Structure formats: structure tokens, C-alpha cells
Ligand SMILES: [Zn+2]
């Protein structure tokens with residue numbers, strides 16, 4: 001298959017910094033779209049993968065799955081897009097398309113394994129997929145999204161992972177007017193959860209360990225803030241929430257949060273702590289409560305989320321960086337020092353030789 005070389009930023013070993021490398025992209029096939037990448041958000045998964053913290057990284061690794069850009073070329077059989085269109089790519093670039101999940105539009109749960117945007121077996125080239133820290137990407141049109149024209153493009157990039165990761169469970173568990181919703185943690189995921197739940201019409205309660213985040217939580221749309229290390233506040237709010245979206249990726253006591261749920265309440269994890277989270281049976285049994293997880297969203301739902309964000313003018317709060325600052329950005333993210341998502345201005349890669 002014909003390929004061409006593009007510039008990228010990636011890493012060749014778990015302990016190595018990211019630096020400029022060259023990768024191969026396929027020429028567009030009949031169903032492919034080629035996108036000139038303008039912005040790419042920086043997700044915690046990028047760090048985990050670059051550093052092989054979720055074992056299985058194939059090197060070289062080029063992370064990035066919050067991609068926004070402009071279409072430069074389309075294949076002869078492409079019907080949904082044309083050159084010049086704005087486009088986006090999220091966490092997946094393909095799936096089997098035949099299993100029950102794929103047929104129901106839930107490609108993220110493909111029973112044969114969806115093809116991740118990076119570090120997944122590339123069905124076309126037989127190598128690993130490379131992500132958005134690169135000049136261009138070639139993707140089957142069925143996995144390409146439209147970006148509403150009114151959104152700030154850089155700030156829209158994080159919608160492709162942080163946005164859909166929080167939107168999908170809020171929709172699935174029918175968050176809306178009359179519902180009281182808790183968002184645990186307001187980092188990259190949580191701050192999107194607050195904005196989306198508010199726009200869906202829910203009463204939004206942020207649950208955080210740090211009083212310093214109260215003002216910001218309210219600015220993002222929270223109606224109330226509960227400090228989780230204040231036992232009095234936690235007790236007072238027991239049994240008050242219909243739904244809790246848990247966005248924390250550090251170890252935490254899940255039972256303390258389950259107590260905040262009303263009868264038939266649901267707590268859904270989207271953050272992924274490394275160690276198991278012990279759940280006491282009597283955190284669930286009295287009150288018929290449920291504890292669940294959720295992973296990104298299907299392609300149709302991701303488009304629905306982008307259109308929803310277009311209508312409500314929702315984007316992420318971001319700090320725009322040059323690709324040359326990516327290693328520093330990783331260190332700051334690990335300290336929680338970002339409000340609330342780094343986005344790479346990919347024009348900075350064009351300056352590299
Ligand atoms: Zn992500």
C-alpha cells in the first residue's frame with residue numbers, strides 16, 4: 001500500500017521524552033478522509049500509553065485522540081465530507097462493524113476490539129496506529145466527526161475524549177431537569193461533566209476534596225459544592241443525589257460517595273484508579289443502588305454530543321501549548337496543574353524541520 005511520511009511527536013521507550021519523529025500514513029483509499037491536524041488535546045491516556053503504564057505500548061508511540069482539523073483530501077467513495085470541511089477524530093478510527101455492539105452504534109464496546117486512534121493494530125498498514133500529535137491523519141469517513149462551525153476549534157478538541165466520556169453516561173442514565181447530579185472531581189473530565197450536566201438541565205453538585213475549587217466549580221455551572229473531607233457536609237447530603245459521575249483517577253473511598261445517592265441511585269466511574277475500589281455490600285443493598293462504569297461513546301453519540309455542544313456553545317477550558325512543550329505539560333498534568341485541559345497548537349509542529 002502506498003504511504004507518505006509525515007512529521008509527528010512521539011516516544012521510542014517508556015522512560016524517554018517525546019520528540020520529533022517521522023511516521024507513515026497511508027494514501028487515501030476510496031472511503032478515507034485526510035485531515036490536516038490543527039489542534040490536538042492532551043489526555044491522561046496519552047501519558048499512560050507513552051510511558052507503558054497500561055502495559056502493551058508498541059514503540060514508537062504517537063499519542064493524541066482529541067483531534068480537530070481541516071480535510072485536505074477525500075477518497076473517491078467518500079459521501080459525507082469534502083476537502084475544506086472541518087473535521088474531528090476521537091478515540092477510535094475503526095471497529096469490526098459486525099458484532100452486536102457495532103450494529104447498535106456502540107463501536108466503543110466492539111466485541112472484537114475497536115481500533116484505537118493510537119497504539120492499536122492498524123488494519124491497513126499492519127503496524128500500530130499513530131495519534132494526533134502529528135501533521136495529518138487518514139481515517140475512514142465512518143469514524144470522522146463534524147465540528148460545529150461556531151465553536152472555538154482549539155477548545156473543542158477535548159470534547160472528542162473528555163467531552164464524550166462524560167456526555168455518554170449522563171445521557172445513558174437520563175440526567176436532565178428534576179435530577180440532582182453529583183460530579184466527583186473537577187479535572188479534565190469533571191469540568192466537562194459539570195458543563196454538560198448543567199446544559200442538560202440538571203441540578204449540579206460538585207464533590208471535591210479542595211475548598212479552593214469551590215469558586216471555579218460554580219463558575220463552570222455547579223449549583224452546589226460539597227467538600228468530601230468535611231464529614232458534616234457529607235452527612236447532611238446523604239441520600240440526596242439521583243446520579244453521581246465519578247471522574248477521579250486516584251484512589252478514593254467509593255462507599256462515602258455511594259451514601260450520597262438516593263434510592264435507586266447510580267454511581268458511574270469514568271476515572272480509572274489503578275487499584276481496585278472496595279465496595280461494601282451495604283453501600284448498595286439498602287436503597288437498591290448501582291455501581292457502574294462507562295467508556296467514551298459510539299460515533300453517532302459523539303456526533304450528537306458535538307452538535308449539543310454547538311447548540312449550547314460548550315467547549316473545554318484549555319491552555320494552548322506548542323508541541324515542543326509537551327514533556328513539560330505531562331509533568332504539570334501529573335501534578336494536577338492545568339485548567340483544565342492542555343491542547344497542542346499543531347502549527348508548532350510545522351516549524352520543526
Ligand atoms: Zn482520552
Ligand SMILES: [Zn+2]
Pocket residue numbers: 095096097098099100101102103109110111112113
Ligand atoms: Zn464490533
